Amino acid sequence: MNFSDPHILLSEIQKGNHLAFEFLFKVYYPRLCNFAARFVDSTTAEDIVQECFLKFWEKRFSIKQGNILSLLFTMVRNSCLNHLKHKALVDISAIDFVKNLSGEEALYALDFTGGADYVCLEHELAEQINKVMNDLPARCREVFVLSRMDGLKNKEIALQLNISTTMVEKHIAKAIAVFSAKFKDDIG
DSSP: OOTTSHHHHHHHHHTTOHHHHHHHHHHHHHHHHHHHTTTSOHHHHHHHHHHHHHHHHHTGGGOOSSOHHHHHHHHHHHHHHHHHHHHHHHHHHHHHHHHTOOHHHHHHHHHHHOOHHHHHHHHHHHHHHHHHHHHSOHHHHHHHIIIIISOOOHHHHHHHHTOOHHHHHHHHHHHHHHHHHHHHHHHO
């Protein structure tokens, strides 16, 4: 069977044709790994691409006709960005942990988090983040902290604050827009 036609390829994958899926994987895996490596290291890129192919297979029945390659690239890009966001959150948590240490433990921990320049940059970034956070409306800041700092899901935040998930999403989007505008202005 000719799997080079994207419509036939998707149709066969949706029927559960493992050969069609294998064709898709073999043809696009290297390109997707190279694309992901622009965002993350090569090992992580390979893991992300494999996870995306797995998700693609699991959700193959709900995929509408369209450009398979665009869908896969979008999935990989989003997964890379999610990985980077998670890594940034973990890094911030590590910095907070180091701040709470005292004496020799703090000095020992600083050896592993970077030199004095790194600490100064982290401090400067933390100040900028706090400044932007303080500029957010109270409810928006509260939702953003629960989402990005405390790691709650939108549904959990909605229940906790007695608001709709749509409002949670709007507050998060507004906060992200404010952060994006602030940091874009600082870079540009």
